Amino acid sequence: xxxxxxxxxxxxxxxxxxxxxxxxxxxxxxxxxxxxxxxxxxxxxxxxxxxxxxxxxxxxxxxxxxxxxxxxxxxxxxxxxxxxxxxxxxxxxxxxxxxxxxxxxxxxxxxxxxxxxxxxxxxxxxxxxxxxxxxxxxxxxxxxxxxxxxxxxxxxxxxxxxxxxxxxxxxxxxxxxxxxxxxxxxxxxxxxxxxxxxxxxxxxxxxxxxxxxxxxxxxxxxxxxxxxxxxxxxxxxxxxxxxxxxxxxxxxxxxxx
Amino acid sequence: xxxxxxxxxxxxxxxxxxxxxxxxxxxxxxxxxxxxxxxxxxxxxxxxxxxxxxxxxxxxxxxxxxxxxxxxxxxxxxxxxxxxxxxxxxxxxxxxxxxxxxxxxxxxxxxxxxxxxxxxxxxxxxxxxxxxxxxxxxxxxxxxxxxxxxxxxxxxxxxxxxxxxxxxxxxxxxxxxxxxxxxxxxxxxxxxxxxxxxxxxxxxxxxxxxxxxxxxxxxxxxxxxxxxxxxxxxxxxxxxxxxxxxxxxxxxxxxxxxxxxxxxxxxxxxxxxxxxxxxxxxxxxxxxxxxxxxxxxxxxxxxxxxxxxxxxx
Ligand SMILES: Nc1ncnc2c1ncn2[C@@H]1O[C@H](COP(=O)(O)OP(=O)(O)OP(=O)(O)O)[C@@H](O)[C@H]1O
Ligand SMILES: [Mg+2]
Numbered sequence: 001x002x003x004x005x006x007x008x009x010x011x012x013x014x015x016x017x018x019x020x021x022x023x024x025x026x027x028x029x030x031x032x033x034x035x036x037x038x039x040x041x042x043x044x045x046x047x048x049x050x051x052x053x054x055x056x057x058x059x060x061x062x063x064x065x066x067x068x069x070x071x072x073x074x075x076x077x078x079x080x081x082x083x084x085x086x087x088x089x090x091x092x093x094x095x096x097x098x099x100x101x102x103x104x105x106x107x108x109x110x111x112x113x114x115x116x117x118x119x120x121x122x123x124x125x126x127x128x129x130x131x132x133x134x135x136x137x138x139x140x141x142x143x144x145x146x147x148x149x150x151x152x153x154x155x156x157x158x159x160x161x162x163x164x165x166x167x168x169x170x171x172x173x174x175x176x177x178x179x180x181x182x183x184x185x186x187x188x189x190x191x192x193x194x195x196x197x198x199x200x201x202x203x204x205x206x207x208x209x210x211x212x213x214x215x216x217x218x219x220x221x222x223x224x225x226x227x228x229x230x231x232x233x234x235x236x237x238x239x240x241x242x243x244x245x246x247x248x249x250x251x252x253x254x255x256x257x
Numbered sequence: 258x259x260x261x262x263x264x265x266x267x268x269x270x271x272x273x274x275x276x277x278x279x280x281x282x283x284x285x286x287x288x289x290x291x292x293x294x295x296x297x298x299x300x301x302x303x304x305x306x307x308x309x310x311x312x313x314x315x316x317x318x319x320x321x322x323x324x325x326x327x328x329x330x331x332x333x334x335x336x337x338x339x340x341x342x343x344x345x346x347x348x349x350x351x352x353x354x355x356x357x358x359x360x361x362x363x364x365x366x367x368x369x370x371x372x373x374x375x376x377x378x379x380x381x382x383x384x385x386x387x388x389x390x391x392x393x394x395x396x397x398x399x400x401x402x403x404x405x406x407x408x409x410x411x412x413x414x415x416x417x418x419x420x421x422x423x424x425x426x427x428x429x430x431x432x433x434x435x436x437x438x439x440x441x442x443x444x445x446x447x448x449x450x451x452x453x454x455x456x457x458x459x460x461x462x463x464x465x466x467x468x469x470x471x472x473x474x475x476x477x478x479x480x481x482x483x484x485x486x487x488x489x490x491x492x493x494x495x496x497x498x499x500x501x502x503x504x505x506x507x508x509x510x511x512x513x514x515x516x517x518x519x520x521x522x523x524x525x526x527x528x529x530x531x532x533x534x535x536x537x538x539x540x541x542x543x544x545x546x547x548x549x550x551x552x553x554x555x556x557x558x559x560x561x562x563x564x565x566x567x568x569x570x
Contacts, residue, residue, distance in 0.1 A: 054452070075451075075456075076451045076452055077451050077452070077453075077454045077455060077456055080451075080452055080453065080454035081454050085452070086452060088448075092446055092448050092449040092452070093445075093446065093449060094441065094442050094445040094446055094449065095445055095446070096441060096444075096445050097441060097442070097445065104438075105435075105438055105439070105442050105453070106453050108435040108438065109435065109439075109450075109453040109454055109455045110453070110454065112435045116435070117434065117435040117436040117455075118431075118434050118435075118436055119434055119435070120430075120433050120434055121433060121434055121435045121437075121438045122433065162449070162453065163452070166453065166454060
């Protein structure tokens with residue numbers, strides 16, 4: 001699947017935890033602007049894949065290249081600097097601060113690196129940017145609320161908004177809709193995907209809900225026991241025998257509990 | 258740097274204290290000198306505390322600062338107040354920078370006790386070394402200012418107040434920079450800070466070094482105020498405990514807090530000692546318990562409550 005416009009090239013990625021194989025023979029090329037859904041049953045290796053691309057986990061073997069630069073071995077923050085951001089399965093925000101303060105810090109770090117970090121954080125310029133982000137992610141009503149008092153959905157939205165302020169080229173979202181009620185899921189994804197599309201960000205997101213996958217992605221990567229068993233457009237993937245057996249079958253099972 | 262309420266209050270208060278000190282009796286001037294000297298160290302511990310880090314060993318830096326003054330005095334005859342202060346801050350700051358490479362990898366109780374361990378090593382070395390004054394320590398000659406030897410303590414009192422003011426203004430500014438804002442953020446969630454693209458280790462290293470410089474400066478000023486140093490009252494782990502005590506007593510809310518808290522501590526201890534020479538620790542302990550139960554935000558939170566929202570923020 002070698003593609004001239006691909007910005008992320010993953011080759012022979014391998015990750016083992018003792019006898020557990022969490023990733024094996026992973027070869028993927030991601031093109032600029034693609035929206036990719038990562039599906040798979042619990043423990044299939046989805047988070048593991050996201051963690052390796054973002055430097056949270058060191059692969060046992062293989063290579064991950066972003067625009068020609070090898071990412072394996074880089075610290076997480078260097079990967080952020082390179083242009084890859086992420087959100088987390090459990091949102092990682094500053095829980096004792098307000099929504100606005102959370103975003104201010106994210107904006108300040110994105111804008112002031114190195115010695116600039118010793119200049120004032122709260123500037124009019126940054127305030128303008130803050131208002132923009134609040135508006136875009138529909139977080140204005142909650143801007144002065146402390147994060148620990150927020151609903152799960154708002155926290156997830158904030159988590160994603162914080163990941164995006166550094167203007168990444170690639171964004172990886174680990175189960176963005178988990179913990180969000182079925183009624184709110186689509187509104188939530190509309191806000192997120194709408195905002196991301198404006199920036200032309202390449203998005204890879206882990207998702208258990210096949211309706212969401214069908215609606216928002218252009219390509220599906222199906223994981224099973226650490227391997228990619230299908231890499232195809234969503235319609236085709238959802239009809240695929242292997243995917244139905246190893247991913248969707250178990251999905252239905254999972255939803256019941 | 259001067260255009261917020263805290264800064265304005267600090268400037269005004271420092272001016273009033275300097276003027277007032279000229280008319281105040283000697284014992285009050287002394288209380289302020291000891292209180293403000295220590296406040297410098299508290300300022301540094303406050304920065305660490307906001308980051309979620311508590312050091313039970315900052316007497317190490319306090320002691321280094323004090324002993325830098327003592328050794329400059331006894332071995333080289335340096336008496337200039339600014340040289341002495343600089344020496345204390347530089348020695349402690351350099352040590353803090355080096356040790357920071359280790360400290361930045363530790364958190365919680367490990368961070369707290371690793372500092373204690375290092376301070377105990379220094380304590381042991383000083384106590385066992387004759388040329389470092391052993392358990393007796395050193396007497397320190399009176400400090401000179403631009404070559405002049407003042408007759409009263411007032412000039413030193415003014416200098417300590419102005420040094421305190423400068424440090425408070427600088428820390429106040431620092432806490433508003435991007436680096437400085439990464440205090441509560443680091444305490445809340447290190448992973449997020451790293452993924453935003455900032456090195457938590459670097460941020461903690463800087464804060465640690467700042468706290469070492471401030472504690473060293475504090476030790477140097479305290480040594481000059483007291484006119485003597487000894488390991489028991491400068492490096493022992495009880496001194497570290499005292500610093501943490503005053504930090505909690507003050508509260509992390511504002512850079513003004515360490516100065517008030519430190520002064521309250523000084524006065525409290527003096528009176529407790531006069532009132533009940535056998536049981537002064539009882540009074541201090543009871544005060545501490547009261548603060549923890551009723552004022553977890555320290556004296557500063559009381560000031561905020563009394564002053565309503567219009568007070569310094
Ligand atoms: N730190 C670790 N130590 C040992 N095994 C691990 C570790 N992290 C993950 N694993 C194993 O690797 C495999 C893949 O885990 P991963 O978290 O990537 O699954 P996932 O697809 O994200 O599942 P879920 O849908 O539950 O989030 C699992 O078998 C898991 O038990
Ligand atoms: Mg997962």
